[in-house]
Amino acid sequence: VLTQSPGTLSLSPGERAILSCRASQSVRNTYLAWYQQKPGQAPRALISDGSKRATGIPDRFSGSGSGTDFILTISRLEPEDVAVYYCQQYGALPWTFGQGTKVEIK
């Protein structure tokens, strides 16, 4: 089970956003991904293997962590970052997702 916190994050533009994803068991080989889902859109890959940015993802997005605790950091929040962010483990079948963190702009 992946538990994400907080449920909702409300920040001003330019602030740093820190999103947490905690696994109930250690995630093998840091097989942890992050996805961004904007309203009415399909998810978009941000990070894989815990910290590898997907092609075209701005460097203000970064992933870190290992074992059971993972973090997605958005270093300087921009209005277009409003979305729900999901973590996903792919270290063991079945792949599972966290419940999501909603990021809002104040």
Place this chain on the structure above:
Amino acid sequence: QVQLVQSGADVKTPGASVKLSCQSSGYTFTTYYIHWVRQVPGQGLEWMGMINPSGGSANYAQKFQDRVTMTSDTLTRTVFMDVRSLESQDTAVYYCARDQQRWTFSGALDIWGQGTMVTVSS
């Protein structure tokens, strides 16, 4: 441009079946696994299973093992998912997504289709 294009929205009655499609373009179809993920309105993401388009072998989440079949057609570069015995709780957006790893699967998904809304209602 790598792209997955899914079939249009569908409405079904309880007990019916639905067959969803996902057509790929912009890459070699047989070299990347395709996964299916669903999202009940207002809720999170749920992995349903994956298929190797080369050969057609599939692996399903236990929850869907008895009701889902995934197939592929290399001629049309299309993956299909058949969901049987639909219930109202199956009302969801169904996404296909490509595995990021070539030749094998990793579980990380790099390209997503636009989604297909399936409504199950009497």
